[in-house]
Amino acid sequence: MRGIAQQLGTGAASLYAHVSGKEELLELVFDELVGRVALPEPDPLTWREQLHRMAFDLRAILLSHRDVALAGLGRVPSSPKVLRAAEAVVAVMRAGGLSDRVLALGLEQFLLFIAASAFEDSLYDARMTADELAVYFQEVHDFYERLPADRFPVLASIAETMSGPDDVERFEFGMTALLAGFEAMSRSG
Amino acid sequence: MRGIAQQLGTGAASLYAHVSGKEELLELVFDELVGRVALPEPDPLTWREQLHRMAFDLRAILLSHRDVALAGLGRVPSSPKVLRAAEAVVAVMRAGGLSDRVLALGLEQFLLFIAASAFEDSLYDARMTADELAVYFQEVHDFYERLPADRFPVLASIAETMSGPDDVERFEFGMTALLAGFEAMSRSG
DNA sequence: ACCTGAACACCGTTCAAGT
DNA sequence: ACCTGAACACCGTTCAAGT
Numbered sequence: 001m002r003g004i005a006q007q008l009g010t011g012a013a014s015l016y017a018h019v020s021g022k023e024e025l026l027e028l029v030f031d032e033l034v035g036r037v038a039l040p041e042p043d044p045l046t047w048r049e050q051l052h053r054m055a056f057d058l059r060a061i062l063l064s065h066r067d068v069a070l071a072g073l074g075r076v077p078s079s080p081k082v083l084r085a086a087e088a089v090v091a092v093m094r095a096g097g098l099s100d101r102v103l104a105l106g107l108e109q110f111l112l113f114i115a116a117s118a119f120e121d122s123l124y125d126a127r128m129t130a131d132e133l134a135v136y137f138q139e140v141h142d143f144y145e146r147l148p149a150d151r152f153p154v155l156a157s158i159a160e161t162m163s164g165p166d167d168v169e170r171f172e173f174g175m176t177a178l179l180a181g182f183e184a185m186s187r188s189g
Numbered sequence: 190m191r192g193i194a195q196q197l198g199t200g201a202a203s204l205y206a207h208v209s210g211k212e213e214l215l216e217l218v219f220d221e222l223v224g225r226v227a228l229p230e231p232d233p234l235t236w237r238e239q240l241h242r243m244a245f246d247l248r249a250i251l252l253s254h255r256d257v258a259l260a261g262l263g264r265v266p267s268s269p270k271v272l273r274a275a276e277a278v279v280a281v282m283r284a285g286g287l288s289d290r291v292l293a294l295g296l297e298q299f300l301l302f303i304a305a306s307a308f309e310d311s312l313y314d315a316r317m318t319a320d321e322l323a324v325y326f327q328e329v330h331d332f333y334e335r336l337p338a339d340r341f342p343v344l345a346s347i348a349e350t351m352s353g354p355d356d357v358e359r360f361e362f363g364m365t366a367l368l369a370g371f372e373a374m375s376r377s378g
Numbered sequence: 379a380c381c382t383g384a385a386c387a388c389c390g391t392t393c394a395a396g397t
Numbered sequence: 398a399c400c401t402g403a404a405c406a407c408c409g410t411t412c413a414a415g416t
Contacts, residue, residue: 001409010381012409017380022409073305074312076329083341090343102366103343104350109363116262116305123263140265152272154279154292161293174298177291177370184369185362190390199400201390206399211390 001025026071027079033061033068035081039088047096048179054089055114055175062118069122072115077107086111099186106182113178121167137163190214215260216268222250222257224270228277236285237368243278244303244364251307258311261304266296275300288375295371302367310356326352 001022005012019025037057040050062069077086089110090103098106124133141163147156165173190211194201208214226246229239251258266275278299279292287295313322330352336345354362 002407011383013383013411014381016410074309078329078332083336083344087341087344090347094343100347100350104347105354105359105362106366107351108359109366112305112309112363113302116301120263120301140267143267147272152276154283155272155276158279158289158293161289162296165294170294170297173294173374174301177295177298177374178366179370180373181366181368181370184373185366191388200402202392202402203400205391 023071026068027075029065029068030071030075031079031081033065034058034085036061037085039085040092042088042091042095044095044097047092050092051089051096051110051179052172052175054085054092055110056171058085058114059118059121059171062115063122063125066119066122066126069115069119073112073119077111093182096183097186098182102182102186106178109178113174117171117174121171124167212260215257216264218254218257219260219264220268220270222254223247223274225250226274228274229281231277231280231284233284233286236281239281240278240285240299240368241361241364243274243281244299245360247274247303248307248310248360251304252311252314255308255311255315258304258308262301262308266300282371285372286375287371291371291375295367298367302363306360306363310360313356 001015002012004025005015008014015025019028037054040053043050062072077083086107090107093103093106128136141159144155144159144162147159149156190204191201193214194204197203204214208217226243229242232239251261266272275296279296282292282295317325330348333344333348333351336348338345
């Protein structure tokens with residue numbers, strides 16, 4: 001509040017003439033940021049790529065707005081630009097042949113996953129530079145590799161694979177898994 | 190800090206003799222809470238149920254500890270009880286025949302999803318009672334049902350399905366999707 | 379209706395001083 | 398080593414007073 005007011009060349013109290021409080025302001029910013037995501041024309045052939053692109057775009061935008069990413073959690077889409085984006089998401093899902101139940105429940109999980117990933121990654125970005133992050137992951141790798149094999153056999157055996165992928169690859173993995181799960185659940189009813 | 194110190198019958202400053210700060214304290218509490226989750230003996234037949242149960246248990250515990258749930262995001266498992274739990278999770282995944290790549294990347298997504306869901310649901314719990322929540326979801330349902338069908342045809346058509354399931358069913362849906370995705374990705378390499 | 383400065387009730391953390 | 402009270406630098410929000 002204070003920071004935003006300062007950027008506007010005024011005091012924090014002045015904001016309350018336009019906005020009920022911090023929560024409403026975050027919702028407005030969230031709406032604005034979601035509005036920047038390009039919405040595709042649903043295509044039954046490339047629907048997977050379309051969802052991936054929307055997810056990646058939103059994640060990239062939220063990455064530099066940690067508080068907004070957090071506000072994206074626990075919010076039912078109701079603001080105008082978020083609604084348009086939500087409609088685009090379920091439209092693409094339907095084009096992909098997903099069931100109505102998966103559309104209805106999957107929409108929320110889709111958004112939850114994007115916002116949570118963005119928040120998580122923004123924490124690392126805030127805490128350290130790219131170089132420090134590389135060092136940190138090297139330490140984590142060493143730590144896992146040296147875990148006592150009698151108590152942590154599985155963790156120790158996958159240490160190599162755990163520390164390899166960067167944040168983008170992790171995100172894409174999670175999103176791929178989620179979408180593959182949606183497909184599987186649509187087929188099984 | 191102040192609240193915890195008060196519960197201990199002392200001042201906030203005294204905590205800094207035992208803990209470096211809020212972050213470390215949250216990590217200790219997170220470790221303690223994760224330690225309460227029952228860890229099963231990996232079973233190739235019921236591995237899905239085993240993962241579901243661990244996930245649900247942890248979610249239930251984190252539900253009443255919002256700040257700790259948030260601290261669970263963006264943290265590489267390294268404290269003792271979290272490590273034991275992580276080993277159990279990947280051991281069950283391996284018993285289920287999931288690939289090493291899915292174990293390594295899936296572990297993080299599994300935890301991310303649980304913590305994010307718990308945080309999200311704890312927001313609703315904090316903001317309103319069960320009765321108010323029912324009213325709120327009824328309003329959301331009405332809102333979606335009345336969306337202009339020309340601009341939001343898909344959202345309007347799934348309004349009924351969107352407002353039905355409660356938070357537990359949503360969580361189970363998301364977890365089922367994630368695990369189904371892990372399976373699909375393990376098969377495809 | 380819109381803005382303002384000052385104050386209020388909170389944070390987490392630091393620090394000099396104690397035992 | 399452990400604890401303490403007071404202070405510091407922050408929050409978001411309220412409120413009486415201005416235009």
